[in-house]
Amino acid sequence: MARTDELLYQETDGACAYCGFKDSRVLTIHHLVQLTPKNEDYDNKLVLCHNCHQAYHENKGATAEELKAIKKRLIIKTLTRPGLNAMKEAYRRPVVVAMPFLVNHLIEFGYLTQGEMIRGEWQPDDPTKPRFVIDAEYKITPDGEELLRKWNLK
Numbered sequence: 001m002a003r004t005d006e007l008l009y010q011e012t013d014g015a016c017a018y019c020g021f022k023d024s025r026v027l028t029i030h031h032l033v034q035l036t037p038k039n040e041d042y043d044n045k046l047v048l049c050h051n052c053h054q055a056y057h058e059n060k061g062a063t064a065e066e067l068k069a070i071k072k073r074l075i076i077k078t079l080t081r082p083g084l085n086a087m088k089e090a091y092r093r094p095v096v097v098a099m100p101f102l103v104n105h106l107i108e109f110g111y112l113t114q115g116e117m118i119r120g121e122w123q124p125d126d127p128t129k130p131r132f133v134i135d136a137e138y139k140i141t142p143d144g145e146e147l148l149r150k151w152n153l154k
Contacts, residue, residue: 111144
């Protein structure tokens, strides 16, 4: 969860996702869907300042639809356009080939898994280990499929 919270602050550049106020002392994590127990998934959380968070819960601030629209934009930003395109292709096909540096963050999120290396250079002293990978195969995970469906990104 600490990794997820860190990512949430990074995706908003340390500011409230609604009003843009930047002060880490007044920022909090808002759950888009309020459940018991809480859904701690990345796509259910958004950084808000205390004022916007309080106003939301008093029905005086942003609406649930506005916050979901902001979160969708932040998901697209965080996944990156090449990453999102790789996920879409992996959703439609059994496997997608991509450059690791473009999609490795999606493995950390649990949205893709890496398969075999397609092109790369092998270490001379150990031909079973790649020195670097140019392209590799990736498959989408059930969590990745759910994210694309839930946010209508497929």
